[in-house]
Amino acid sequence: MRKINFFQKIMKVIINCDGITKKDLAKELDFTTAGITKIVNELIELKLIKEKTYAESTGGRKPIILGLNEKKIGEILGVNLAPKSIELSISDINGKNFRSNIINIDEKMNIFVILEKNIEKLLKENPKIKIISFVLNGLVDSQNGISIFSPHYNWKNLNLKKYYEEKFNIPVVVENDVRAMALAEKIFGNCKKNKDFVVLNISEGIGCSLYINDILYYGSGFISGEIGHIVIDKNSNQRCSCGRYGCFESEISTLSLINKLKIIFPNEGHINMAWIIENIKSKNLEVLKVIDEVIKKMTIGIDMIISIINPEKIMIVGELFKEKIMLKKLIKNVGEVVLEEQKCEIIKSKFQENIGIYSAVALVNYNIFTDEKLLKKILKF
Ligand SMILES: [Zn+2]
Incomplete structure (x- = not known):
């Protein structure tokens, strides 16, 4: 392997492990500790990586761990x-x-x-x-x-x-x-150890991204994951940002949810996400009815993802899922339609506003x- 590619490989392992000792790095890359030490010293000289705080030790001398040199x-x-x-x-x-x-x-x-x-x-x-x-x-x-x-x-x-x-x-x-x-989940989030996972973003727009066989999947024209524009209800009167009617995005995005609620509650001055979450918390039945319809439609999308991709995890991103009850409802609905063998964890992303x-x-x-x-x-x- 060329030296620069090996540098890249080492840096990737270091960040994936939140810092690592030379010994563990050698193990991870199937290399001798002496061989790794030589190349690590070169990287330290180039100031690409640095030796930093001590790792937890089981006793004796505390080992030095390697980290990327952010400076x-x-x-x-x-x-x-x-x-x-x-x-x-x-x-x-x-x-x-x-x-x-x-x-x-x-x-x-x-x-x-x-x-x-x-x-x-x-x-x-x-x-x-x-x-x-x-x-x-x-x-x-x-x-x-x-x-x-x-x-x-x-x-x-x-x-x-x-x-x-x-x-x-x-x-x-x-x-x-x-x-x-998906890169944020793989490098900093809850999918560091996963090779097959999907991120589903349910916000103002709807989209998903696929991490398959430990590689970010793009598709032939960089257009993979456009689940938001699958038409699920041709007879819908909800116009989508793409110009068509009844896309996932125009049926389940937070913008469409707000628009639906504005029609049901014409006298409410300002319906936004905070208002919706407040009403979910206070168990407003009319709001919950709309939410249940939206969850049913989300379930169709998740069922498709699980059936086609067979991921280990689906990470859900979106303000709506700040309320635990939302994820609970979604998991319950999905559980009712997928096969028992199609094991897939549905988890809220640890990242929200950030x-x-x-x-x-x-x-x-x-x-x-x-x-x-x-x-x-x-x-x-
Ligand atoms: Zn659309």
Whole structure:
């Protein structure tokens, strides 16, 4: 194996294990401790990794563990482009967040202009930023850094990577938001040890991402996981952001849920997620009836995922699942339709509001471990 690929392999194991001793690293990579020590010393000299705090010891001398050198890799500007907001965050490669700022947006605004202005300001103020990580809604060609189609922003074939790399002379990585969530689960979350899992995002939009055979799955045209636009009710009068009627997204997203409740409760001034959660807690029967309908439709989607992919876990992301009763209802409904043999854990993601920040950092991690050119660029060797 070429040296740089081996460097990447070592760095990947170090972050997956939250730090590791040389001895365990050798075991993990099926190498001799002497062989690993030689290459680790080279990585330490390059300041790519560092020896840090002591690991738990069973007695005797405490072993030294290895961690990524966040200072050498520099800071990451995370740009999370959601349907109704943009989040800009600054973090290090280990996921430590220094600041984040959310800008609420609407369709009248020129999102591209707002974005550029804010990115320029942050890059000027923070010279430690070494890379920009875009995580965005819609169809994304992550290899070339292109937003193929964002129905929420009305973007088509917008090359974010080329534009920002040329404008600010800084490496840029770009990924679909839900695929980046799978990376966050794999690198920082509850799927570190899983090889087959699915992330299902049930928020303002609906989408899923697939981690299969320990690899993030893209599909032939980077369009895998678009479960939100499967039409489940052709006769529905709910128009979807894609222009069709009765898609999963227009039937079960939080935006559609809010719209349905506004019709049922026309005199309620402001129906938002906080209002919905409050009414679920107080067991408002009319609200629960709508919720039960939505859960039934979610169950159809989850049944499809389990039957086609056969994952170990499905990680659910979404504000609606802040309330334990929601996940309970969902698990019960799914249990009634899947076969006993189709074992699959349905778990709420440990990330909630901070998912965008971790997704942006995990995307950089993943690219450093897989893209040789990017690693060389960031580290300048
Ligand atoms: Zn649709």
